[in-house]
Amino acid sequence: MRRLALFTAAFLAAVGNEAVAQNLSNAALECSALAVNLPAGHPDQGEAERLFRIGYEAFVETFVAERARNPNGLRDAFGPVAFLNDMSVDFFAGTAFAQAGANVMQRLEQITPYRPTMPLDEWRELRSVAASNEFASRNCRLIGR
Secondary structure (H helix, E strand, C coil): CHHHHHHHHHHHHHCCCHHHHHCHHHHHHHHHHHHHCCCCCCCCCCHHHHHHHHHHHHHHHHHHHHHHHCCCCCCCCCHHHHHHHHCCHHHHHHHHHHHHHHHHHHHHHHHCCCCCCCCHHHHHHHHHHHHHHHHHHCCHHHCCC
C-alpha cells in the first residue's frame, strides 16, 4: 500500500499538482478516517460519510482539472509509474483515502502506543478518546459547512 501511495504521489508531482495533499480533499479524508475511530455514542460519529463525500468530490474536481490542464500526464514515463497514466480518478481517490487513513492511524499510534501489559479494551478506549481529541482540534465538524 505504501508503494502505491508513493506511485500516486509521483504521478501527482509529475503532472504538477503538488498541492493536492494540502487541500480540502486531504483534510476531509483524514477527518473522515478520524470519525470512524470516534467512541461509540459520540455526537460526530455519523460525520464519516459526509466528510468522505466532501474529500472525494474535492479530489475528483482537482484531479479532473489537472488532467484537463495536462492531458498527456505520464505518457512519456517509463518503468513502474507508466501504468498510472491510464488509471481512473476513482483509483487515485481510493489511494488518497487509504493514505489519509494510514496518516490518521499513524498519528493515533503516536498518541496512544499499544503496550502489551495494557488490556486491549482499555487501549481501544484510549484510542477512541485520542481520535475524538484530534477530530475536535482539527475542527473537522466545520469542514464543508
